[in-house]
Amino acid sequence: MNNSLHSYAFGIATKNIKGEIIEVYYPFPRLSPCNSEVLKIVELFENLGGLENGYLQLQTTKDHNYIQKINDLVKTQEFTEQVSVISEVLKSENPILTLQVEDNPPTNIPQAFLKLHLLSHRLVKPNTINLDGIFGVLKNIAWTNQGAIDVEDLSERQLDARKKCESIDIISVDKFPKMTNYVVPKGVRIADTSRVRLGAYIGEGTTIMHEGFVNFNAGTEGTAMVEGRISAGVIVGNSSDLGGGCSTMGTLSGGGTELVSVGENCLIGANAGIGFPLADGCIVEAGLYVTAGTKVNLLNEEGDLIKIAKAKEISEIKNLLFRRNSLSGAVECAPIKSAVNLNEELHSHN
Ligand SMILES: CC(C)(COP(=O)(O)OP(=O)(O)OC[C@H]1O[C@@H](n2cnc3c(N)ncnc32)[C@H](O)[C@@H]1OP(=O)(O)O)[C@@H](O)C(=O)NCCC(=O)NCCS
Secondary structure: OOOEEEEEEEEEEEEOOOOOEEEEEOOOOEEOOOHHHHHHHHHHHHHOOOOEOOEEEOOOOHHHHHHHHHHHHHOOHHHHHHHHHHHHHHOOOOEEEEEEEEOOOOOOHHHHHHHHHHHHOOOOOOOOOOOOOHHHHOOOEEEEOOEEEEHHHHHHHHHHHHHOOOOOOEEEEEOOOEHHHOOOOOOOEEOOHHHEEOOEEEOOOEEEOOOOEEOOOEEEOOOEEEOOEEOOOOEEOOOEEEOOOOEEOOOOOOOOOOOOEEOOOOEEOOOOEEOOOEOOOOEEOOOOEEOOOOEEEEEOOOOOEEEEEEHHHHOOOOOEEEEEOOOOOOEEEEEOOOOOOOOHHHHHOO
16 A cells, blocks of 8 residues: 555535535546645645645635646646636536545545546556545435435435426435446446446456446456456456456455455456456356365366365466366366467457
């Protein structure tokens, strides 16, 4: 984990009926390459009246000239190019500026949403930022065709809508919204957008089919075909396939402690699953679930037993085929004789 995370973003917040912030959309989150950039902005805002909890609710008219001040301070081409977007943000009802200097656990909704945006904008990779306690920080929200609604406000808002002959379509009730309502990263295909949560990191060239799912703080490094589940904390290497209905074990519940990952050029077969880090070039037979502690017969190329080991103990060996011997029932793995035939045509058109 990094101890510092220099980042800032202007955003538009949604508030509940009580006036509390329930979510934030940041169109242009920025990871500051130069430490002094964020520190200068922090200093500017402290001089102008202070920053509480790492964010500042801006006053639409009064704070408009801050952009020029920040532009003068930052002087990067990237920031200058985004000035018009930020001015639009400042015309909204609830503009906000959030700043991050230390990579502490998020303590409020603007900070939590900034971290989720950094992941989905591919500015930081899964498992590299501190998300401890994020479930406790985020509110349970009804994500609707009329935007985010605090679940506690739902009946009142439904009634208001009906009185105006409108209806509220609730797309999901969850702490995390779907990623694509905040950012669609370049070069991805997502067949069912509700299956990818904000905070997912989707590499360029990834296709996620209807059965695929990607949690927050998880994702793919580059080209990948995802028809299975990528649980929180799991990262999939370049050119790998996750077959239909397969699963990567998460560590959020159920006592799993192994950090699960998938290497490059791997294939996890349909309805298979892993609970350990899979090395490059490995295949898991369709329907076979291999947990970290599964005892495996490690075979040589001739099919002779080398040793019995737990899957996690041989997780650094590349190019293995894991399968359940259909005659003996034992899980075994052997070197792959021919390279995995990942569907090249499919991958080249991701
Ligand atoms: C494990 C897998 C990769 C093996 O495929 P393969 O290398 O083509 O193997 P084959 O089916 O040609 O089998 C090779 C030999 O091993 C035997 N064999 C295969 N699986 C076996 C098993 N589980 N137990 C015992 N023997 C097995 C075959 O009978 C064959 O024997 P032979 O040499 O006497 O003819 C394949 O079965 C698989 O599960 N692929 C995943 C595909 C998938 O799910 N893709 C995602 C789609 S959404």
